[in-house]
Amino acid sequence: MLVGIDLGTTHSLIGVYGPDGPRLIPNALGEFLTPSAISVDPDGTVLVGRAARDRLVTQPGNSVAAFKRWMGTPRETRLGKKSFRPEELSALVLRSLVADAEAHLGEKITEAVISVPAYFGDAQRKATRAAGELAGLRVERLINEPTAAALAYGLQERLSGSTFIVLDLGGGTFDVSILEIFDGVMQVHASAGDNHLGGEDFLELMLQACCADWQLKPESLAPPLRAQLLSKLERAKRQLTGKGDVAIEAEIDGQTREWRLGSERFEALAEPLVQRLRQPIERAMRDAKLRPDQLNEILLVGGASRMPVVARLVARMLGRLPMRHVDPDQAIALGACVAAGMKARDAALEEIVMTDVCPYTLGVEISRRDADGRITPGVFSPIIERNCSVPVSRAETYQPMQANQTLLELNVFQGESPLVANNIRLGQLQIKLPPKREPTDNIVEVRFTYDVNGVLQVEATVLSTGGKHELILQQNAGVLTQAEIRSRLDSLAALKVHPRDHQENLALIARADRLYAESLGATREQVQQWLVQFIAELDRQDMASIARHRQDFSAALDALEASFDE
Structure with a gap:
């Protein structure tokens, strides 16, 4: 079976093309978005996804995320007793996605279309292919993320002669592509981008400002405290989309400190990053020899594109508001599913030729x-x-x-x-x-x-x-040889991965650990009490009772986290 995969910096998704069109597949927790995070237990057992992301706060030395940015480099990350290359970390995410999809579909998955940033170079693309091989997949095609987004919007069905620009701001990368539809061909005229510009950079900018106000040096923060602050700042960044003012609290050197951030100050802080967004847009327009009024549509996708400052910049530069009716987190994955359907020659899809461009000289x-x-x-x-x-x-x-x-x-x-x-x-x-x-x-x-x-x-x-x-x-040095791939494939196959049917419990425990680390006083004691009760229930091994307690425990944590956002 052939699937479409969005292997993202922050989250990854998997889906198929079926009789009703592209369809995303939920993971073991019932969620479409699987965090691109890996954590390793002291006994060497690997966790992938939400539980691993929450462990970034409680066990930062044994957990890692945002490793997509290191693809195509020889960088290695030590987790527990083993070191992992970026391809191996990405392969573990792919293996988790495939296991969830196989459990959901009841079929073996052997082939995939995987999306990559349009501005990925040769080494990064080879690394992505190697990650697919390490996950046991035959990578049928690497599709550029903006092209996938265009397929998700169905732009291949537009009138011949339509020209549109796709702006993709994800967790770690920013891509711009200008495409045209004519006579059954979707042709990319120009691509530009920045492989080190995304939501993670806006988050790091907030951390720098917070530490400056508290007269702290970010590099001096202990890893657990840094991870806690980033978790709280990420939540605050999302709240800024709908609020004018947000606040976080943290205990530092025995004192509780508060930091407030308003929309106006955030926009002022973000101005250097916003200016970096302008450059790829201008380059792509210049290379395509187009004026803004010659564009038929503007697409804005990627989770970080939700920030109002991004939409305003695009509107100012291109003269109108972008299309955003497809979930920006899901657009690329849905497009990868359409591309998989085309590769499999699904009868429901019209034959269309997709051309692309070489992003670098x-x-x-x-x-x-x-x-x-x-x-x-x-x-x-x-x-x-x-x-x-x-x-x-x-x-x-x-x-x-x-x-x-x-x-x-x-x-x-x-x-x-x-x-x-x-x-x-x-x-x-x-x-x-x-x-x-x-x-x-x-x-x-x-x-x-x-x-x-x-x-x-x-x-x-x-x-x-x-x-x-x-x-x-x-x-x-950033590219694995075939011999190295075979060797690392054997090494990955020997890793212990937590069983899929344990994921809900593991994710809940990791979430409670994170909230305990982020809380103080009576709130912390309450989380600890809930956690102890839940662990005791797990020891009884009564599946029906565990399911009831899990639901109650999850609802209690939902309410607690909602109170943080108020």
Whole structure:
């Protein structure tokens, strides 16, 4: 079975395309949104989802979230006795989603369409594919998140010639894509974005301001206190959408401190981030050679897009309010389901061709010799320019700098800087050359081929001999080799994961632990009393009685948390 998956920074979702269209599948807790968080028990057992997210407050050293931002890097996170790469953490989230979907559907899931930020580079896309493999999935397609959002809105069914812009502000990334529909083709004209701009950055900004007002240094906060503050600030950020003023309390050095934040101050604090939102929008419009009045529709998706400051910026820049009738948290997942239905050739879907663009310029490092014979190394030579329609194949020719040079080092980069020092290195290919007195007799043709999944192939041909060399980007420390994937697959398979039928109880206990850590005085004692009673009920192993107590306990915690928001 083929599913659609939104592998998000903050939350992840899974669904299928059925007779009634795209349909999301709830997890073991009955929720569509599974937090992209991992926690490890002292005995090495893994938790995924809501329970793991709540443990960020109570067990920050054994819990982690927002690891999507590290995809494509060699960064490792120590949880308990084991270190995890970002691909492995993402694979654990994917495995949890798939287990929930299989339990719900009663069918084995082997294939998936997974969404990625449009501005993800080569290493990040390869890392996402590796995460799918580690989760036991064949990744049929990586679909760019703005394109998925357009499918969720059904824009592929609009009149031919319609042009629209999709703005996707998630927990960790911001993507902009401009698309056009014509003659059964959904074509992306331009993409831009920022892989380190999202709701998490607005939250960090609030933490910095709160600590400044309390005359504290954020880096000096103990991990449990930092996690508590972030949890409370996240709740306050959501409340700001509907209120003009919010407040949080925290106990620091034995004293209870209060911090208040109004909408006007939040907007002033957020202004630098808002300005960063402008740049990708302006670049995409410029690359597509469009004016705002030439856009037929504006889509705003992603959970962080709910902030009023974002909608106001978009309205000011583009001259009208965006469409928002699809849940911004669910739009990308629903679109991934539609893409899965298209891949499976569902009869209910009209045949449509989806084209995309290469989000970055791709090229090689060269040296240039000026009129005085001086050589300047580290110059970037583009081969595929950004926003070329994919699949695309382009070739350029190069020659050695010296006579009788027998080795040519071809360093591949992505980026928009004229100097490779400011771009991202993807890998290196060493090409053996026959000795030639004239460098012009040793021409090398370098061909870049970039496919719809964002995979780059590099082929170099020595024209004098016909010898071919293909680049496999193994030198990129952010990309796992197939051998490493097989090894880590065995390691992940050996991990203990809490049984699905225990998730409701585990999530409730983790939530109570978090609220206990965030509370003081009589409230804290009350949470502790409820928790002790619930654990005692679990020990009796009476399923019907546990279900009743779980419902009552959950309702009590709901009421307590609602009182925090008042």
